Amino acid sequence: MSELIAALPMYDWPEMRDEVDAQWVRLRDAFRQKGIDAPQAIARRNGDLPPVPGGIYDAQSALIAPDSETLPPDELDFHRLWLHPALLFSQTCWGPMELGLSSHVQVIGQPSYDAYEGGQGELYSSAIVMLADGTPSVASPNDGSPLIPLDRIRGKRFTFNNLDSMSGLIGLTRDLQAMGESLDLFSSRSESGGHRASIVAIAEGRADVAAIDCESWALAQRFEPAAKEVAVVGWTGRRKGLPFITAATTPEKTVAALREAIAGLAEQPLIQRVG
Structure with missing residues (x-):
């Protein structure tokens, strides 16, 4: 053994x-x-x-x-x-x-993340999700560049899986910094404990915005009922x-x-x- x-x-x-x-x-x-x-x-x-x-x-x-x-x-x-x-x-x-x-x-x-929208080879990105409002989800940019909807997320309640997460917090933080912004654009920030929990929090009205890595988002669409209440409004840039x-x-x-x-x-x- x-x-x-x-x-x-x-x-x-x-x-x-x-x-x-x-x-x-x-x-x-x-x-x-x-x-x-x-x-x-x-x-x-x-x-x-x-x-x-x-x-x-x-x-x-x-x-x-x-x-x-x-x-x-x-x-x-x-x-x-x-x-x-x-x-x-x-x-x-x-x-x-x-x-x-x-x-x-x-x-x-x-x-490899080739099987997932937002992924390319060894690179992945995170879907920025909010409560669905009837508008179509935003597609991942072909070139892997960040697509951050500042007007939609400003002043909203942000939730993330944990403090050391690249996909849920650090990557978005760096993309915002590159745009001259910071996490301060959110009205509040809370730690959910996991990507799935972040999606549920948004569906239940306890948070407004989260960044969910593309593979976890694909899993949520397969297995998490709350994902039906949530839509993609943007994407972080691709990273390893x-x-x-x-x-x-x-x-x-x-x-x-x-x-x-x-x-x-x-x-x-x-x-x-x-x-």
Whole structure:
């Protein structure tokens, strides 16, 4: 039994569990063909993570996270997952990466967003959504440039999934700054806890505007009834999508094998680029 950890938590909606599991099976089998002891199943809860007595330390012997065994077993703390020394393969967001995670992990590759409006290869953008008013949703610009409807969103209540989210907060912030604006154009800002929760908040009248990454928006249109009450009014600019990562301590030989394995899957929608 493998002592390593794998997880694909970023789009692991309850309705998507079978598809995410199938995605892992393709990856797992490709990794095993390269001699990697990939785990049979992905981790979905803190209780699935091996304990690290005394907590997780970085290369400089500084404590960077508590032992996952001290966390609620049926929840999943993404940051503890990403920092776990036994992490073989997972996905994260460039927001946390820019805020310090990059020094504790290695990037293995980038997924493809070609299947989603607002995506192109390894790049993705976020749909800016508001309560539907009968007007058609705005199409994503072909060139991937930001399309921010300042007049429609000014003075509105903005909600976002979390503070370190590139797709839900940081990307929009940078697009607004490039236009000489800031988040201060909103009358209020609130943290919803997730893209799906942001969509529900708008449909229920508790918020007015949110930025939802293009894959999450596609999932919402499939599975979230509240999405029928919401429409796209603009798009953020395209940026690099969620990277696949492994622990900083993963041996160089294993990292090379992981990259070779996902390169072999490059003809499938799952993978766009390695390195």
